[in-house]
Amino acid sequence: ETGVTQSPTHLIKTRGQQVTLRCSSQSGHNTVSWYQQALGQGPQFIFQYYREEENGRGNFPPRFSGLQFPNYSSELNVNALELDDSALYLCASSLGLMRDTEAFFGQGTRLTVV
Amino acid sequence: SQQGEEDPQALSIQEGENATMNCSYKTSINNLQWYRQNSGRGLVHLILIRSNEREKHSGRLRVTLDTSKKSSSLLITASRAADTASYFCATDANAGGTSYGKLTFGQGTILTVHP
Numbered sequence: 001e002t003g004v005t006q007s008p009t010h011l012i013k014t015r016g017q018q019v020t021l022r023c024s025s026q027s028g029h030n031t032v033s034w035y036q037q038a039l040g041q042g043p044q045f046i047f048q049y050y051r052e053e054e055n056g057r058g059n060f061p062p063r064f065s066g067l068q069f070p071n072y073s074s075e076l077n078v079n080a081l082e083l084d085d086s087a088l089y090l091c092a093s094s095l096g097l098m099r100d101t102e103a104f105f106g107q108g109t110r111l112t113v114v
Numbered sequence: 115s116q117q118g119e120e121d122p123q124a125l126s127i128q129e130g131e132n133a134t135m136n137c138s139y140k141t142s143i144n145n146l147q148w149y150r151q152n153s154g155r156g157l158v159h160l161i162l163i164r165s166n167e168r169e170k171h172s173g174r175l176r177v178t179l180d181t182s183k184k185s186s187s188l189l190i191t192a193s194r195a196a197d198t199a200s201y202f203c204a205t206d207a208n209a210g211g212t213s214y215g216k217l218t219f220g221q222g223t224i225l226t227v228h229p
Contacts, residue, residue: 004156033215042202042219043157056216088154097214100145100164100206107156 006106025093032074120220137203
């Protein structure tokens, strides 16, 4: 167990709907990163939050948005869901923006868009 | 986009044998990390090797890094059925500033260890 918890574990949504995924980071960790992992692929970086501010974004459209709260937990919001958004969404927490810091991953949320 | 290529895509061995997985990447890096994933669930961190290191050991794991060839290998010795999983390499690019921790993953190697 890494101490990073994600909810829900599974979710089914209809194309065009909106979804919110949640991540509770490991105690003391102020940095959260979100990744999308399509079936059979490696995870792809969506964005990172550090002390409630977005600190970098991958190649994802604006309908993917995030939020980090004062307790460093985080949300990933996806609007106007598309079938290709079906994937495992992983969050990872780490301590600060130091070089060579280990990231701890949650178990992921499996999103299916129908 | 995927930074790395992993080789092989799938590996099937018997318990007790060694398993070697390779990873290549494209850009300058701060470090390279190896992760394990069971049945499409969360990623478990195995080992981190810094850009100025050439080899690192952790238990039955041995990782090498060749920055001149932009490649790394993960060796699992004396494999067990419980090692069956997908293995991913991930690079933390050397982009400076506050760019740490944005990992770029390879496609992964599916390892199956038969009892």
